[in-house]
Amino acid sequence: MPDLPLVVSAPLAASLNGPAATRLERVGISEISVVAPSFVQGIGIVAVIVMLATAVLLWARIRPGRRRFPRASLLGALLAVVLTQVLVVGAVSARANAHLGFVRTIGDVLAQVRGSGSFAGGPAVLSLPEEPTSIPTSQPSPMPADAAAFTPIKGGSDYTGFSKATVTGRRSGVTQEVWAWTPRGYSPNDGRTYPVLMMLHGDPGSPDGVTTALKAASAMQAAIDSGKMPPAILVMPNLSADSRQTAMPDCADVVGHAQVGTWVQDDIPAVVRASFPNVSPDRSGWAIGGVSSGAFCATWTAIMRSDAFGYVVAMSGFDVPFTGAMSTNRELKSANTLSTLLRTRAHQRLRMWQMAAKDDTGTADLRRDLPSAVPSTDTLEMVTPQTGGHSATLWRQTFPTALSWWGEQLKSPVAADAPLSEPTAEEPSSARQTHGLSGGESATGAGDGADTGAWGSFREVFTGIRGIGVIILMCIVALALSVAAIAPWRGGGFPGPLRRLRGLGGLLPGRARSAEADEPASVDEPAETESADKPAEAPAERPEPRGARESRDSLEAPEDAEGSAPVASPDPGRLKKARALLRGARPVGARLVVLALACVAGTLAIALVSNRIGGFFPTWSIAIQDLALALA
Known part of the structure; x- marks a missing residue:
């Protein structure tokens, strides 16, 4: 059985020499990686x-x-x-x-299996951001304590642009990986101001899974090289803050759970601004997006914290929460439905890009209800391919379209201090149902529709x-x-x-027998029984055909002066x-x-x-x- 992965104990962290070097602690079964090449190859070999x-x-x-x-x-x-x-x-x-990159450890797998019981202890208690009553004057200045050491991720001779850091949020207490991508030629002192796109993974998922599914690095660099968008930075935080968050992810802070809402809304922007000092200082350069449940969380977060984000890039999201604490009862579902929040919660101007395929049944409510709920202060681009389902193939095909849309928005950025929308509990009028819609049938992957x-x-x-x-x-x-x-x-x-x-x-x-011993005795010529006092007669030598004798003689090794042994024929x-x-x-x-x-x-x-x-x-x-x- 292969040894389990090892982790350095606390004394060993100070010194890797001497007796302390033997003080190693085995990682628990739940921490064993299921994405390591040794694990993947090992289970294949065992199979x-x-x-x-x-x-x-x-x-x-x-x-x-x-x-x-x-x-x-x-x-x-x-x-x-x-x-x-x-x-x-x-x-x-x-x-x-x-x-x-859906799950990373055995513990994550077990958390997914136990997901339905994550909120069995009672009704969820959410801690939501306060509804704004005025426009913030400015964003908080980055603190040196928020800065993280991002380590480049090698990809052979090719430039990947990716780096990652393990970050502990000062406000949320969450410790997780954060991935960042910077364009070719990026420098913190190059005199540019870089917009930021934060992408959230789905359930289950991880930052590296999103980069693979979207081919994010090549799509970002291609959009920049073609002039469809300015040089920008892509940030992908890990949302699996604890076992419950891994099983049923949330967008908000839930009492008794990891504070993933604060992690996304406050810690990540602070870490990015402190680690990359030339990023945009306010919401006019910040977009938040995601895939699947990450798309819902991105839109929900932008509505709740429009002071931090001005743009939304969401792919295959949904209108009503179906996972996490928000989905545990009817009241929470109703209060946190996106179409309801757009009408009833005051927020600064938002520009949204939503993609939902028509054959993706999970996004039907989003396609039906979200366009009619957009207030006059916001804009929505709803892209609805005929086919594509809920797949990484569709996300990969439409991601360049989303980047082009964002690049167009950045040519005339959303105001950093836009006025707040006016909440209303009334259903929107029919005149608003087409507000902000365009390009619904022009998305990559659109087809001719199914047979009827x-x-x-x-x-x-x-x-x-x-x-x-x-x-x-x-x-x-x-x-x-x-x-x-x-x-x-x-x-x-x-x-x-x-x-x-x-x-x-x-x-x-020593165990080989002759071919004659294996062959059964002939019926016509039964074998004679030899006795001890009567020696067996030598079998009569049969005449050999001339051609066969010449052929045999020609294959026999000739005798030479050195006395080499003849070549043995196969048994x-x-x-x-x-x-x-x-x-x-x-x-x-x-x-x-x-x-x-x-x-x-x-x-x-x-x-x-x-x-x-x-x-x-x-x-x-x-x-x-x-x-x-x-x-x-």
Whole structure:
């Protein structure tokens, strides 16, 4: 068993020499990384080994011709097949997670599993920012104590622009990673003023997962090089502040939980301004965005803290909170719905860019309700591609469009001290329902729409990636292949284990027998029994054909003066045993192939069920693009 990761103890932090160097503490199981290459490769190797061992078990225990399974053999084979399928699913999931960064440790995985019970102790108590009654005169000056040492992230010979730091927020007490991207040629003393885009990850997620999903570095640099936006800094904080926040993330401070609201609204801007002194000093240069639940949090945060952010870049968000403390009861949901907050909470002028695909069922409420709730002081650009679902492929395609939109807004920045909107509890008039809308059908990834009518519904059920017919069929295939891997095969099969072991023994030195000993005696010429007092007569020498004798003579090593030994000819008995082993290995290989196909079908069945529940991929092509990126 490999050693667990080690962490330096407190005395060792002061000195790495002498006896203190042996004072190491093992990290708990919950802190083991599930994105480390050693973990991902290790679980893949274990899955392959278990699959091979299961094939050998099936070969050895499930013999052909039996009308009933031995109970022990059946149970052992069944457990081995199930274990193999679980490990294969785990290996595929670990590879995808390592690329997309959903969860980082075993503790994060357990937190996701226990997510539904995160608020079982009682109703959530939120601590919300006070509603503004006046315009702030200026942003707080950065404090030297907020500065963090960002370490560049190497990417070979290519310039990545990424750096990261582990930060402890002075106001929230949260300790987490913060990633930052700076454009090529950036210098703190270059005389420029850099706008900032803060991007929030989804649930589950991480900063590195967002950078991979969006291809953020290349998209940012391309937008800057093309002149679509000025040089800017991208910031991505980790929101998984504790196990409850990992399981059901919040945007607000929740009593008894990590204060992630203060972390995002106050600590991160203070850390960025102190660490990058030439960033924009006020809201006119600050945008907040995100994907999925991070998109909801970005819009919610901008409304609550319009003194800190002037722009919103949200992809595949939703109107009503569905996770975290805000989703625990009807009152909290209603009070924190985005369309309600836009009407009822006073805030400075906001400019919002929202993207929500029409085939993403989770964003239907956002597409329907948010445009009509925008007050006259705000603007909204709602982009609604026909297809794309809730996928990283869509986010990657539309992120450059969002950057271009932000670049246009920065040409005439939002005012740092814009007047507050006037709250109203009334539903907006029909004249406002189209306020601020444009480009709804022009987003990258827009398609021709789905088929309609009975034939279209039939095709969707039996060919669509979310179709229940496809899911049932894949489950049946997985079950049938699993049964085929376990069941005896009539008309074929394998010799018993003892015969196979005898075959292996025949290849060992000193155990080889002649080919004549293996061949059965002829029926027409029964072998004579030799006695001790009657020596066996030498068999008559058969005449050898002339051509064969010449051929044999030509291959024999000639005698020379140095007396070299003749070349030994292959032992026909040993060759016969090798051929027999090869013939016996073919059925084992066939059973291994069936077992591997059963594992693939089982993995696909689980993935299809998860996709139907989560509503991530609407089409096979988008799913293949995302999976190809994740499993590459």
